[in-house]
Amino acid sequence: MDATFWALIGLVLFLGLMIYIKVPGMVGRSLDKRADNIRGELDEAKRLREEAQALLAEYQKKRKEAEAEAAALLAAAEREAALLTEEARQKTEEFVARRNALSEQKIKQAEADAITAVKSAAIDIAVEAAGKVIAAKTDKTTQTALFKDAVAKVQSRLN
Template sequence: MELFSDTTFWVAAAFFVFVGILIYVKVPATVTALLDKRSATIKAELDQARALREEAFAALSTWKTRQAEAASRADQVLADAKAEAQALAAQAAIDLDAAVARRTQQALDRIAQAEQKAAAEVRAAAVDAAIAAARDVIAKSLGPAEQAALIDKAIADTGRRLH
């Protein structure tokens, strides 16, 4: 009888009765079903997470490819721009050399024209001086009768020289 007065016995008996009721009510099957359902939900979420991860890696790969292409295009545009700038600089140097040569030639032509004009003016001044000197010499050395004869001869020669 001591067995019935021991509290440990009653706790053990209550536990086994409680477990028996739970088995009878099929609580373990319900718990198992809930756990299976939760497991299926977690598996679906993991599958979805894997799919999203794969999409993210695919998008990242696509983005890296596009970035590399854009960098390549930018490098090509930069190289083309540098080449064009060098070509323009070379053409500008050629044009500048041509302009300098053209201006130098124009200056030389102007100098030659100025020299010719100066020489013509010197010749004209020399001719004028020679004529004035000749006139003075002739006027002083010839008398009025000889001067009139020279004038008549010059008038006669003028008609012959003009035709």
């Protein structure tokens, strides 16, 4: 008998022993158990993926709402800034108009004061000149009468 024969007998005995102690059943159960574990892990992964997708959708919805709210706030701020700018422009225009009116009023008053001062000076000079002319051409009694008459006329015109 050669070595091949004994190797075949050893193999048959080994396979018989394996079947006797139910190794194929244990391997099958082990593989089934492993397949069940893998199936459970896949189910868990699928559930987690669905939860992650739900969370992603929720966060995207919140992000869109936040972006819409931010856009609304920005638009409101821009409207308010435009209103404030317009209000400031109007107040500035009103201030400038009031200052111009006040300046024009002061200028008119200064013109009126200057005209009054010139008239007063002209009257004083005219009265003085008339007095000198009259004094040179008339006698003392006529001078007094004319002076009193002129002063009365000037006073009536000034008042």
